[in-house]
Amino acid sequence: MAGSQYEQVLARLREASEILKLDPGIFKILAEPERTLEVALPVQMDDGRIEVFMGYRCQHSTARGPAKGGVRFALDVCMDEVKALASWMTWKCAVVGIPYGGGKGGVCVDPTKLSKNELARLTKRYVYAIQSIIGPEKDIPAPDMGTNAEVMGWFYDAYSVLTNTFSPGVVTGKPIPIGGSLGRREATGRGVMVSARELLARVGKSAEGMTCAVQGFGNVGSVAAEIAYQMGMKVVGVSDVTGGLYNPAGLNIPALVRYADEHRVIEGYSEPGASKISNAELLELDVEMLIPAALQGQITEANAANIKAKYIVEGANGPTTAGADKILEAKGVICVPDILANAGGVTCSYFEWVQNLQHFYWSEEEVNTRLDAIMSKAFKEVWDFAKEHNLSLRTGAYMLSINRVSEAIKMRGIFP
Ligand code: GLU
DSSP states (O other): OTTHHHHHHHHHHHHHHHHHTOOHHHHHHHHSOSEEEEEEEEEEOTTSOEEEEEEEEEEEEOSSSSEEOOEEEETTOOHHHHHHHHHHHHHHHHHHTOSOOEEEEEEEOOGGGSOHHHHHHHHHHHHHHHTTTOBTTTEEOOBOTTOOHHHHHHHHHHHHHHHTSOOGGGOSSOOGGGTOOTTHHHHHHHHHHHHHHHHHHHHTOOSTTOEEEEEOOSHHHHHHHHHHHHTTOEEEEEEETTEEEEOTTOOOHHHHHHHHHHHSSSTTOOOTTOEEEOHHHHHTSSOSEEEEOSOSSOBOTTTGGGOOOSEEEOOSSSOBOHHHHHHHHHTTOEEEOHHHHTTHHHHHHHHHHHHHHHTOOOOHHHHHHHHHHHHHHHHHHHHHHHHHTTOOHHHHHHHHHHHHHHHHHHHHOOOO
16 A cells, blocks of 8 residues: 555646646655654553654645645654645645645544553653654644644644744644633634535525435534534435444434534434444445545445445545545435645634634634635635536645645745
8 A cells, every 4th residue: 555645646636737727847846845754652551661652754845935834643654645645635625725835744543542541752752852843834733533622722832942032833723821812723614614505505405305325424524514404405424434334314413423522433422313323334325415534545446336326525634545536426325525624723723822822712603704704705716617627626725735836936036
């Protein structure tokens, strides 16, 4: 599998660049990340043992601003994955027009196997190892899979101590009392549903009673499911790592969210009419809208033909492979791509950073209003561009964002 995830990104970059007739020199720049850093992180475990974890940070592009993107703690983290995720951040920030480039980082670790103290030491050692390339004006990490606000709090503290500065703007997704933004936790799921709402408005469909399935019940999926429920959708299926639940009459999402908040997983939840399904079955449910909000590589050439949803709104990064795209397109499925649909998280991270730099904090309502405005404007731009050129929303979103990054590179010129 080595090389495969970055290859997926390159396939899309290549396709959009060909249609754009992009300058081959600019393509060469965009095809290679600007900087990668691999670090070995020794950590003293609670029992006195020393473990060494491998850490990574990749800055794909800083043409439009400092690199921006999350830190992932998971066992499959490797440089190839980090590179793919970093370049998606470049396109994501460009598509919503926020002044950042793209970056991503991670540590190859199963965070559930570490104590809180071990996790804090690992995080701080990671910050120490990458401190020279990050900073509020250079590269601003954030949460991703396996990390959360608490980890970002340690991150912020370690950087500030190491540099002897007050630097809340070095990382976003922090706890609210130490410079986090109201609305940040919900922002990705909220943005997914702004995209869904804008899509339905354009295809002339009402959310009321529309059937929907959500894969993933973490930060993104649970919030998306809750908002879908509030919009009147019938959320008939949800799943997480422990498996899925299906209720043709519609699941009681508020009850499920309360359960998941308490138990961290949906396993063990039951309600009348609900039955267990697998993650694979969830994707193939007979629903109108599918929201993959878990891992990458879920909709592939192997199952794309069985997908029954007419609309896919991608909450995860890279849930659909390039091969699956072709099959879905031929079936007439409309897919709102990840780089647009899940950009609400990084958009709110931008708000957090702006608030940190100004030391002036906004109300949750202000955050949500601004988020909605940026997401709906980006949706409109992608939709109009794709319609005008008769392209899929994904290709349209890539073309728009590649254009923006390429413009920035040309305007700045090649150094020296
Ligand atoms: N990890 C999130 C993403 O993939 C958020 C990144 C950020 O806020 O910088 O979009």
